[in-house]
Amino acid sequence: MLSNSSKYAIKAVLFLALNSSEKNKVMAKDISQPINVPQAYIAKLLQELVKEKIVSSVRGAKGGFYLDDKNLNHSIMSIVNVIDGEKRLNSCMMSLKKCNEEKPCPLHSILSTSRSQILNSLKSKTIKDLVEEVELGNAFLPL
Amino acid sequence: MLSNSSKYAIKAVLFLALNSSEKNKVMAKDISQPINVPQAYIAKLLQELVKEKIVSSVRGAKGGFYLDDKNLNHSIMSIVNVIDGEKRLNSCMMSLKKCNEEKPCPLHSILSTSRSQILNSLKSKTIKDLVEEVELGNAFLPL
DNA sequence: TCCTAAATATGATTTTTATCATATTATATT
DNA sequence: AATATAATATGATAAAAATCATATTTAGGA
Ligand code: FES
Ligand code: FES
Numbered sequence: 139m140l141s142n143s144s145k146y147a148i149k150a151v152l153f154l155a156l157n158s159s160e161k162n163k164v165m166a167k168d169i170s171q172p173i174n175v176p177q178a179y180i181a182k183l184l185q186e187l188v189k190e191k192i193v194s195s196v197r198g199a200k201g202g203f204y205l206d207d208k209n210l211n212h213s214i215m216s217i218v219n220v221i222d223g224e225k226r227l228n229s230c231m232m233s234l235k236k237c238n239e240e241k242p243c244p245l246h247s248i249l250s251t252s253r254s255q256i257l258n259s260l261k262s263k264t265i266k267d268l269v270e271e272v273e274l275g276n277a278f279l280p281l
Numbered sequence: 282m283l284s285n286s287s288k289y290a291i292k293a294v295l296f297l298a299l300n301s302s303e304k305n306k307v308m309a310k311d312i313s314q315p316i317n318v319p320q321a322y323i324a325k326l327l328q329e330l331v332k333e334k335i336v337s338s339v340r341g342a343k344g345g346f347y348l349d350d351k352n353l354n355h356s357i358m359s360i361v362n363v364i365d366g367e368k369r370l371n372s373c374m375m376s377l378k379k380c381n382e383e384k385p386c387p388l389h390s391i392l393s394t395s396r397s398q399i400l401n402s403l404k405s406k407t408i409k410d411l412v413e414e415v416e417l418g419n420a421f422l423p424l
Numbered sequence: 425t426c427c428t429a430a431a432t433a434t435g436a437t438t439t440t441t442a443t444c445a446t447a448t449t450a451t452a453t454t
Numbered sequence: 455a456a457t458a459t460a461a462t463a464t465g466a467t468a469a470a471a472a473t474c475a476t477a478t479t480t481a482g483g484a
Binding site: 163167181182184185189195196197198199200202203 | 457458459460461462463
């Protein structure tokens with residue numbers, strides 16, 4: 139479904155959303171442990187997100203990663219797109235050249251509605267939305 | 282979502298369902314081209330399916346692969362399970378240790394219903410079901 | 425019984441994904 | 455300005471997935 143890297147990235151972003159701010163930056167090494175992803179690995183992923191302006195950062199002493207209000211309004215899909223690329227989730231499930239509505243493969247008929255729901259959720263839900271779920275106690279973030 | 286291998290395997294099985302029978306076996310090399318998967322690759326995948334009795338085969342002259350009535354009643358999920366293993370589709374989408382209904386991650390809340398629908402379809406739909414869709418002209422099998 | 429055809433077992437190679445490591449650059453503090 | 459700190463750029467290594475290759479086994483036909 140999602141790559142490991144995307145999953146890690148989402149965890150890290152949510153962690154930042156909950157535990158950082160412009161005046162309270164968090165270093166890679168302090169993200170690594172609570173989300174259970176190796177430091178060098180999460181650092182690299184965060185760098186890609188910074189490049190796409192989904193995460194903010196400043197380097198040097200007192201530096202670190204954080205999310206500002208603009209960052210918080212990005213969709214979950216935008217994270218996945220940066221890390222996994224656009225086509226991972228919408229290619230044909232039977233590996234036809236392309237997923238084709240006019241000439242759907244047999245799996246298309248039975249799976250594409252559910253898949254669209256997933257894609258739509260990922261597109262419409264923002265980081266902020268998920269954070270709210272956690273704050274309301276409807277969702278959890280262990281490891 | 283599904284691995285390449287699983288997608289290839291499903292294509293091959295559907296091709297066999299439509300073009301083979303006990304008295305009309307099809308060789309790996311004659312499956313390879315129409316489904317657009319390299320011969321050595323599809324042969325290996327089919328061997329795994331034979332081992333799990335999802336596909337039938339006989340070797341030697343006049344041999345080849347085919348599906349019998351029993352084979353046709355296997356679910357699509359059974360193919361995926363043989364090729365990808367059981368946990369590819371139901372692990373936590375944020376890579377928590379396990380997908381946990383009691384302490385769901387933020388993605389769980391928004392995605393798990395759709396994912397369950399996908400899993401249920403894959404479990405309930407048999408090879409025969411999909412073949413019927415193709416025969417009715419509701420689904421297609423190019424490349 | 426031989427010969428040929430085809431799957432099977434096995435494993436090698438390539439590509440992609442995941443993971444680790446480090447030298448460089450930018451920032452704050454002294 | 456000098457130093458320490460932390461991200462960044464870059465690339466190396468490891469593991470997994472995808473792909474390719476081949477010797478062995480089994481079945482049919484001459
Ligand atoms: S998923 Fe195969 S055509 Fe859409
Ligand atoms: S998908 Fe994360 S807990 Fe179910």
